[in-house]
Amino acid sequence: MKKFYLGILIMSASTIQSQKFPALKAPIAEKQEHIREIHGDKVNDPYYWMIDYFKKGKDSTKVVDYLKAENTYWEGMMKDTEPFRDKLFQEMKARIKEKDESVPVFDNGYFYYTRTEAGKQYFKYCRKKGSLTAPEEILLDIDQLAEGHPYYNATGFSISPDNSKLVYGVDDVSRRQYTLFLKDLKTGKTTDLGIKNTEGSAEWANDNKTIFYTEKNPVTLLSEKIKKHTLGTDPGKDVTVYEEKDHTNYISVYKSKNQKFILIYSGATTSSETRYLNADDPNGTFKVFQPRMKNVLYSITPLEDKFLIRTNKDALNFKIAETPLDKTGVENWKDFIPHRNDVLMQSVSAFKNYLVFSERQNGLTQLVIYDRKTAKKEALTFDEPAYTISSLENPEYNTDNFRFGYTSMITPVSQFEQDLKTGKRTLLKQQEILGGYAKDEYTTERLSATAKDGTKIPISIVYKKGLKKDGNSPLLLYAYGSYGNSMDAAFSSTRLSLLNRGFAFAMAHIRGGQEMGRQWYEDGKMMKKKNTFTDFIDAGEYLVKEKYTSPKHLYAQGGSAGGLLMGAVANMSPNLWNGMISQVPFVDVVNTMLDESIPLTTNEYDEWGNPNNKEAYFYMKSYSPYENIEKKNYPNLLVTTGLHDSQVQYFEPAKWVSKLRDMKTDKNVLLLKTDMNYGHGGASGRFDYLKDISLVYAFMFKLEGIDK
Structure with a gap:
């Protein structure tokens, strides 16, 4: 693999840092021969046995003992x-304001909100009928429900059309396998519906007694079936209304905003398909809107007189098409908002009189209001160089009020309501930073690094005023760069503890995300994945060149697919960083993508490639962090994982750390922390x-x- 080094003399950090950590002996993992042979390539994987806790194999206990030993080690090193x-x-x-309340959202006659209490980890889900002065109904007390559970996540709150029932999902293991519960809001009685292994939510038909939900494969955790349940019946007899045969697709079920349709979406990275059913006819048959087409993604928004379709058909950056309610095939689609080469169409939010489009241009999102009567368009404007803006929960269709959220690296999260008719904007709430926060004490900038191939890489950065650009300031560089997920500049109250101690924080908007349009994503996936890693390295080198920091003060952080980024960059350019934080990292790419029993693997083929294909296998192998560890120096590393992680299994970081310990030639610190009670997202409480x-x-x- 090609290596990148700065053309300057870098002082060895190990001699400086070795005295700061106690001289404890790190765990040394046992090696067992395990041969992987495919495409004529034979590889020994001596730490393969660590999969046994997941596979329930003979070495399950040994795996747990090893993870506990690593936990004892990091605790001692950081004592x-x-x-x-x-x-x-x-x-x-x-x-954090401990006693707080969300902005109430009006939906079908009620104001819904959550509120938190001082000292409590969770929240209460509440509503008031018709007016904010009406008596409060506590629908769910999550603080009470979570008692006795190390992890507890309640989600997917869905109220029946007649407002009398609530269905919701609970995961108390942190493996994203939810059980559905029903609460009768008149009697207060809660019932376990006996529906397990779901995505955590359900959608109501308009008869107030039928729900549709997604069922997962218990081993791979892939969403495979959409089922229909009638209240009061045996869930074992629930009807499967749709089963996905293509294991590269994710499926979901949801209800249209105008409450007229139940919609089933099936989609992979490159193609999708939607089915629809009149919500008044739950026993009817779902119709295919348009059969899936190769390399075409689409999603639909029903209006009174037509469907809107967001699609990339003949439109790299997506466009909005329209079609009659009774003629949904692609041959009837006509452009509503045509494709633009410099604008990514992200989503549409529908109201009776207006549409609001979320578009991305020059790396920033903008919200565009469209008057359905006059076809006039107007974009909301902001004056900060980098920010995040997004539509908030807007469940009401028959309203001219639109809610959106805004934040930047120096502006706390703010919720606004825009009168779409008059243009009046009202601040509903801004995140309150207890103890005081002075925005004018900090600076945020939008920078641009040049990649090796000439591509301009945007960087958002924030620091406290007074920071000297002399190369002596510590800086944390963060990125993700996968799945087309755009990372936008946002405020963090916890980050103040970093900035106030002299750190700068930067976010590199690297290829693999979608910040600069769909091509930005296409150029950072599959056989172009290495662009993601080299972009991050180029961003780090730029920050050093501009003297925001230097290699002995530069740190990198990423999680999940961003953890893959950390692993790849550690191999490719180890001398650029003093330290790295790799959280729940996807670092054993080849082995995981070859094992279809590992959760979510087949869904990922369009992102990384299928290693059963020879070309994809060898390209994947050329960057997979675990495969490319060498006998050389590495940065100081903190690695975290969760024993019950459903997204990236614990054994990936465990194997990676074990091999690094065996191969690396430096004396820098390597720590592995495993949360034995949690999964991919960590702890469930709001303080943990x-x-x-x-x-x-x-x-x-x-x-x-x-x-x-």
């Missing part, structure tokens, strides 16, 4: 930071996650010699 970590935790927690952030910050602070 002296415990008081500082507690201080950081309390500092970040103190900025701060402990993980405190550890990440303490790790970097320790390397920088910052102890208060």
